[in-house]
Amino acid sequence: MVRRVSDGMSDFFGWFPSTTFENNTCIFASNFANTCAFDTKDGLVIFDVPIRQFGKKTFDEVRKVTNNPVKYIIFSHGHFDHAFGYVPFLEEIKRNGWDKPEVIAHENCVRRFDKYEILDEYHDWINKQQFSSVFKGGNDSVVSAHEILKPTIILKNNESSYSFKLGNITFEINHDIGETDDSLWLWVPEKKTICTGDLMVSSFPNVGNPFKVQRYPKDWAIAMEKMRDNNAKYLVPGHGRLIEGRENVRDALSITAEAMHFVHDEVVKKLNEGKWFEQIYHEMLEIYPERFKKHKMLRESYGSYRFAIHAVYRLYHGWYDSGNPTDLFPSKTVDIARELLKLNSENTYLEHANRLFSKGKLQLALHILDIIIKGTVKQDVNALIKALELKLKILKIKTRAEPAFIASNILDNGANEIKKRLNLLQKSI
Numbered sequence: 001m002v003r004r005v006s007d008g009m010s011d012f013f014g015w016f017p018s019t020t021f022e023n024n025t026c027i028f029a030s031n032f033a034n035t036c037a038f039d040t041k042d043g044l045v046i047f048d049v050p051i052r053q054f055g056k057k058t059f060d061e062v063r064k065v066t067n068n069p070v071k072y073i074i075f076s077h078g079h080f081d082h083a084f085g086y087v088p089f090l091e092e093i094k095r096n097g098w099d100k101p102e103v104i105a106h107e108n109c110v111r112r113f114d115k116y117e118i119l120d121e122y123h124d125w126i127n128k129q130q131f132s133s134v135f136k137g138g139n140d141s142v143v144s145a146h147e148i149l150k151p152t153i154i155l156k157n158n159e160s161s162y163s164f165k166l167g168n169i170t171f172e173i174n175h176d177i178g179e180t181d182d183s184l185w186l187w188v189p190e191k192k193t194i195c196t197g198d199l200m201v202s203s204f205p206n207v208g209n210p211f212k213v214q215r216y217p218k219d220w221a222i223a224m225e226k227m228r229d230n231n232a233k234y235l236v237p238g239h240g241r242l243i244e245g246r247e248n249v250r251d252a253l254s255i256t257a258e259a260m261h262f263v264h265d266e267v268v269k270k271l272n273e274g275k276w277f278e279q280i281y282h283e284m285l286e287i288y289p290e291r292f293k294k295h296k297m298l299r300e301s302y303g304s305y306r307f308a309i310h311a312v313y314r315l316y317h318g319w320y321d322s323g324n325p326t327d328l329f330p331s332k333t334v335d336i337a338r339e340l341l342k343l344n345s346e347n348t349y350l351e352h353a354n355r356l357f358s359k360g361k362l363q364l365a366l367h368i369l370d371i372i373i374k375g376t377v378k379q380d381v382n383a384l385i386k387a388l389e390l391k392l393k394i395l396k397i398k399t400r401a402e403p404a405f406i407a408s409n410i411l412d413n414g415a416n417e418i419k420k421r422l423n424l425l426q427k428s429i
């Protein structure tokens with residue numbers, strides 16, 4: 001079960017009270033991810049359902065406002081926090097003998113659900129790392145691939161939009177790629193409202209997520225600009241607070257588009273200059289503009305500019321990213337570490353790591369510690385324990401200092417793994 005949200009993440013993970021706008025006809029429910037229900041005289045249109053653990057909570061929040069039957073459910077994309085909390089809505093339909101709703105998704109969402117079927121355990125493993133601080137110690141699967149609500153209206157690749165009317169309200173659904181290749185966003189002109197799914201979240205976009213498949217920064221920027229052209233008054237993001245007011249909506253979309261264009265175009269420029277990843281990455285950190293760093297919509301609370309650099313590089317480049325032929329068919333890192341330990345003892349490396357630590361060079365200290373941690377033979381338990389203890393200390397410091405949720409979870413998860421290993425080692429001596 002979900003236990004807690006890590007500090008500072010409440011703005012992203014949206015546990016805000018549900019609210020309504022446009023005379024109670026639009027219901028904004030925010031439970032981990034956001035749902036927007038549009039109440040028309042002929043029934044409800046629901047954009048996104050939350051993670052299945054919060055389906056009932058969102059259902060109750062909608063039902064406090066209206067009893068109209070659900071006619072349409074739209075999936076912004078097929079991620080577990082946007083398409084799995086539908087059960088209470090379907091149970092209600094069954095109970096009342098109402099017609100089944102149409103379920104609208106992009107065909108890549110259907111492919112995603114097929115992928116979930118073959119990678120069920122893998123995704124569980126990944127999610128427990130990516131969300132380790134939220135699902136700490138929990139055994140409950142975040143998502144079950146076997147609980148999918150099948151779409152009935154499927155947008156095909158060559159079809160970038162679909163619209164329908166319900167109760168004299170127009171629902172215009174658009175397909176663009178960005179965080180995923182199955183993204184749909186919704187424009188409801190009579191309600192002056194855009195629902196973006198995860199194309200807009202209260203954070204730097206989650207582009208270049210270290211666990212996930214390719215994402216699309218340039219197309220993301222283009223989607224933002226298309227949305228901006230509608231001049232919406234309300235923007236329902238995938239996560240975070242409802243954005244209200246034409247100026248605020250325009251500003252949020254513009255700055256996100258600008259940042260995505262920037263990271264894309266600058267990495268492309270450096271690729272054309274014949275640079276390898278390491279050089280590109282460090283140069284990109286140096287030229288990141290202050291106006292992006294300071295903007296509240298681009299805070300690194302979830303995604304990170306540092307990850308976005310990877311996303312662009314990976315979009316155009318293969319896995320050989322160093323330009324050094326040594327790296328083409330590398331030896332095992334354990335074997336390299338063992339050779340280095342033949343040149344200098346564990347204690348020499350440990351002393352050096354401690355010196356780096358005391359000078360605040362934490363990242364360099366980690367690299368040196370890994371020589372001991374990877375290369376030490378089993379007999380040298382004491383050196384290994386000392387190296388692990390220092391690594392644990394550094395990872396804890398880094399976790400506390402890290403603003404980006406996914407990055408801090410990776411660091412935190414690494415620290416927890418070391419704690420477990422230390423416990424076992426201490427028992428063995």
Ligand SMILES: [Zn+2]
Nearest residue numbers: 033081198238
């Ligand atoms: Zn999401």
